Amino acid sequence: MTDRPTIDRTSHLELEQHEKTFLDSNELIINMGPQHPATHGVLRVILKLDGEKVLGTECVIGYLHRGVEKIAEHRTYTMFNPYVDRMDYVAAVSNGLGYCEAVEKLLNVEAPRRAQYIRVILTELNRLASHMLWLGTHALDIGAITPLFYTFRDREEILKIFEKYCGARLTTHAFRIGGCSYETYEGFEREVKKFLDFVTPKIDEYEELLTTNRIWLERTKDVGKISAKECIALGVTGPVLRASGVKWDLRKAQPYAAYSDFDFDIPVGENGDTYDRYIVRMQEMRQSLRIIDQAIGKMPDGPIMAKVAKVMKPPVGEIYHSIEAPKGELGYFIVSDGSTQPYRVRVRPPSFVNLQALDMMVRGALVADVIAVIGTLDIVLGEVDR
Amino acid sequence: MLDYITSYLKSDTTPGSAGNMFWAFVYIVLIFLGLSVAVIAMNWLERKILAHMQVRLGPMRVGPHGLLQPIADALKLLIKEDIMPAEADPWVFWMAPLIVVITAFTVFIVVPFGPTHAVTDMNIGVLFMLGVSSLSVLGVVMAGWASNSHYPLMGALRSSAQMVSYEIAMGLAVISAVLMTSLNKEGVGTLSMIGIVQAQQAYERGIEVAERRGDRQAANEMRVFVKRLARAAAADQKSKED
Amino acid sequence: MIARLRGQNGSGLRETNTYLGQKYIVADSSLIPELLQVLRDQEQFDYCVDITAVHYPDREKQFEVVWILYSFPHNERIRVKASYSETDSVPSSVPIWPAANWLEREVFDMFGIPFDGHPDLKRILLPDGWKGHPLRKDYGIIQQDQEWVQINLGIESGQ
Numbered sequence: 001m002t003d004r005p006t007i008d009r010t011s012h013l014e015l016e017q018h019e020k021t022f023l024d025s026n027e028l029i030i031n032m033g034p035q036h037p038a039t040h041g042v043l044r045v046i047l048k049l050d051g052e053k054v055l056g057t058e059c060v061i062g063y064l065h066r067g068v069e070k071i072a073e074h075r076t077y078t079m080f081n082p083y084v085d086r087m088d089y090v091a092a093v094s095n096g097l098g099y100c101e102a103v104e105k106l107l108n109v110e111a112p113r114r115a116q117y118i119r120v121i122l123t124e125l126n127r128l129a130s131h132m133l134w135l136g137t138h139a140l141d142i143g144a145i146t147p148l149f150y151t152f153r154d155r156e157e158i159l160k161i162f163e164k165y166c167g168a169r170l171t172t173h174a175f176r177i178g179g180c181s182y183e184t185y186e187g188f189e190r191e192v193k194k195f196l197d198f199v200t201p202k203i204d205e206y207e208e209l210l211t212t213n214r215i216w217l218e219r220t221k222d223v224g225k226i227s228a229k230e231c232i233a234l235g236v237t238g239p240v241l242r243a244s245g246v247k248w249d250l251r252k253a254q255p256y257a258a259y260s261d262f263d264f265d266i267p268v269g270e271n272g273d274t275y276d277r278y279i280v281r282m283q284e285m286r287q288s289l290r291i292i293d294q295a296i297g298k299m300p301d302g303p304i305m306a307k308v309a310k311v312m313k314p315p316v317g318e319i320y321h322s323i324e325a326p327k328g329e330l331g332y333f334i335v336s337d338g339s340t341q342p343y344r345v346r347v348r349p350p351s352f353v354n355l356q357a358l359d360m361m362v363r364g365a366l367v368a369d370v371i372a373v374i375g376t377l378d379i380v381l382g383e384v385d386r
Numbered sequence: 387m388l389d390y391i392t393s394y395l396k397s398d399t400t401p402g403s404a405g406n407m408f409w410a411f412v413y414i415v416l417i418f419l420g421l422s423v424a425v426i427a428m429n430w431l432e433r434k435i436l437a438h439m440q441v442r443l444g445p446m447r448v449g450p451h452g453l454l455q456p457i458a459d460a461l462k463l464l465i466k467e468d469i470m471p472a473e474a475d476p477w478v479f480w481m482a483p484l485i486v487v488i489t490a491f492t493v494f495i496v497v498p499f500g501p502t503h504a505v506t507d508m509n510i511g512v513l514f515m516l517g518v519s520s521l522s523v524l525g526v527v528m529a530g531w532a533s534n535s536h537y538p539l540m541g542a543l544r545s546s547a548q549m550v551s552y553e554i555a556m557g558l559a560v561i562s563a564v565l566m567t568s569l570n571k572e573g574v575g576t577l578s579m580i581g582i583v584q585a586q587q588a589y590e591r592g593i594e595v596a597e598r599r600g601d602r603q604a605a606n607e608m609r610v611f612v613k614r615l616a617r618a619a620a621a622d623q624k625s626k627e628d
Numbered sequence: 629m630i631a632r633l634r635g636q637n638g639s640g641l642r643e644t645n646t647y648l649g650q651k652y653i654v655a656d657s658s659l660i661p662e663l664l665q666v667l668r669d670q671e672q673f674d675y676c677v678d679i680t681a682v683h684y685p686d687r688e689k690q691f692e693v694v695w696i697l698y699s700f701p702h703n704e705r706i707r708v709k710a711s712y713s714e715t716d717s718v719p720s721s722v723p724i725w726p727a728a729n730w731l732e733r734e735v736f737d738m739f740g741i742p743f744d745g746h747p748d749l750k751r752i753l754l755p756d757g758w759k760g761h762p763l764r765k766d767y768g769i770i771q772q773d774q775e776w777v778q779i780n781l782g783i784e785s786g787q
Contacts (some may be wrong), residue, residue: 052544317647
């Protein structure tokens with residue numbers, strides 16, 4: 001290995017300067033490297049510690065950068081659709097929903113009612129799956145090993161439904177521009193209803209394990225507090241913002257894809273600490289169940305694909321469309337120059353902007369709290385790096 | 387020959403107090419074997435029970451239901467290469483696990499398995515137990531420091547903080563048992579482990595007297611108290627073994 | 629609101645329009661820092677959703693930097709666009725919205741547009757020593773910084 005230039009990454013952190021004596025070495029720079037079991041993906045966090053107290057952090061990202069935005073400029077709109085799933089690979093269906101809706105807006109096409117209902121059902125199932133994965137891995141990082149097994153076992157049922165619908169469990173490519181390409185399979189409603197009955201007591205089980213658990217409370221109360229003003233200033237969205245007290249959800253504020261037909265609540269927390277984020281996400285899971293229940297009940301008949309040209313050439317213009325992904329506000333900014341390939345696709349990733357808040361949330365906390373906060377921000381590196 | 391053995395089983399002093407090296411050695415070997423078997427069993431139990439709580443099976447292949455798994459693990463560890471990091475201090479690094487294990491086993495010298503069946507009965511038995519078990523923290527810190535690297539150091543500091551915080555609660559629990567030993571006729575307490583066991587027997591006699599007098603409630607209360615004392619003492623030993 | 633902004637800035641605002649229901653403002657690059665400050669303070673656009681850029685190599689001012697802002701009280705989104713040439717540097721919005729920190733770093737990384745007044749402007753997604761700015765139109769789709777790859781990874785080429 002040849003010499004690598006040493007880069008001082010921490011010079012910008014405003015840290016207390018002691019008078020330098022030769023015994024003065026109580027600041028420790030530790031690298032939570034890209035390979036780490038508790039940083040959900042390849043994330044590198046450089047910690048400057050005073051014993052166990054964190055004085056400052058810096059995140060180094062980009063280990064999973066695949067150049068998705070550059071690829072988009074060399075693919076047609078339909079060809080780019082599968083790439084979009086791979087960004088937030090945990091909630092692939094939401095990514096697809098955002099992209100398809102953005103391009104549909106550009107083309108001035110609206111998906112038919114039945115397609116919108118199918119989209120809502122699959123997206124909410126995916127929200128459930130994403131939150132279950134979040135719960136399992138977050139609890140695992142904090143030390144509670146059991147919820148991981150329980151949530152993954154229940155997540156299997158959701159993935160089975162996805163597999164029956166579109167053939168893939170994780171990167172589903174479920175939607176097409178203009179609607180859905182697959183009709184719901186025989187027995188879809190029955191299976192989803194069975195799943196709803198199956199999973200409601202399971203969510204109660206997770207709550208029973210963790211919500212009033214003394215150890216969980218000690219590990220998560222008052223850890224990683226962020227106030228509403230700081231959230232808004234840092235651009236943090238999603239359950240993190242809602243746990244800080246701001247009652248804002250894109251599904252209610254700027255409804256898209258038939259969400260205005262359904263009746264559901266937005267859970268809001270008070271303190272903005274890790275425990276509140278946990279409660280908000282658990283409540284969101286229950287609200288998702290409500291939405292799926294209503295959607296299955298009211299599913300209209302009709303076509304599932306709107307009339308869209310085979311070769312799509314949206315008129316010159318640009319559009320920004322965002323949806324409420326399980327992690328936050330996922331936005332697509334698409335610039336079209338009238339040809340079959342987009343001129344620029346910009347994905348506004350919620351995890352990327354949420355991860356900025358890590359430094360602020362963790363100053364003055366202990367090392368163990370860094371892990372808890374990374375888990376509670378619910379980042380997926382595929383989305384952070386694209 | 388048989389009489390020789392049984393005469394010692396009926397003796398009224400412990401081998402250590404009697405100065406009998408042979409029997410003390412026998413007791414030590416028995417304790418060592420017993421503890422090892424207990425640790426092996428606990429290892430298997432932990433893996434199986436945790437696995438079943440987590441909707442999975444645990445070790446199933448090695449022996450019926452994984453019963454030979456701990457032995458397989460022990461064999462594997464024994465034949466592994468000892469890795470010494472280049473920057474580490476070799477002697478301290480090698481000594482650290484020795485200290486932890488030695489202190490954990492040494493504590494069992496004073497633990498009685500019968501009215502006179504301990505390796506030795508010091509009259510400062512409890513103090514000896516608490517003191518020697520605290521030495522294991524030293525072993526952990528030595529391991530962290532000798533590795534000459536940030537991450538083991540942080541881990542060792544956290545581990546030692548955890549062990550030290552256990553000792554406070556443990557000491558308080560033990561002291562409550564010691565306080566009760568002063569409730570005998572002379573009004574003099576003792577720190578010796580056999581003395582604590584005998585003080586427990588005072589409770590049993592007290593329970594008998596209460597039953598004879600027909601005082602059910604006092605008898606039940608005393609019985610519960612004795613059970614809780616026994617449980618607290620057992621918990622101390624387990625936490626030191628881990 | 630548009631009328632207010634127009635009244636204040638007059639000719640600086642080149643165009644304010646609505647396309648497909650989304651409002652946008654095309655402004656002069658000299659107007660940008662005050663315009664963004666006014667938008668946050670008076671018009672209550674307190675949430676900076678995104679900062680991005682588009683590269684138009686055929687235009688005289690090649691880069692068009694786009695700020696997408698959202699206002700919680702009004703539940704309204706707006707896009708502010710301004711054009712910059714290759715040698716211009718854009719005033720940083722970090723003093724206005726701290727969210728802009730990483731967003732501007734990414735624009736710098738991908739396009740090479742420097743931001744004035746950014747506290748820590750360095751590459752974020754690509755390695756620190758990488759040369760080239762991938763999202764520009766003159767950067768090939770499978771092009772890589774071969775020198776960096778050879779020095780740091782020890783292989784001939786990333787392809």
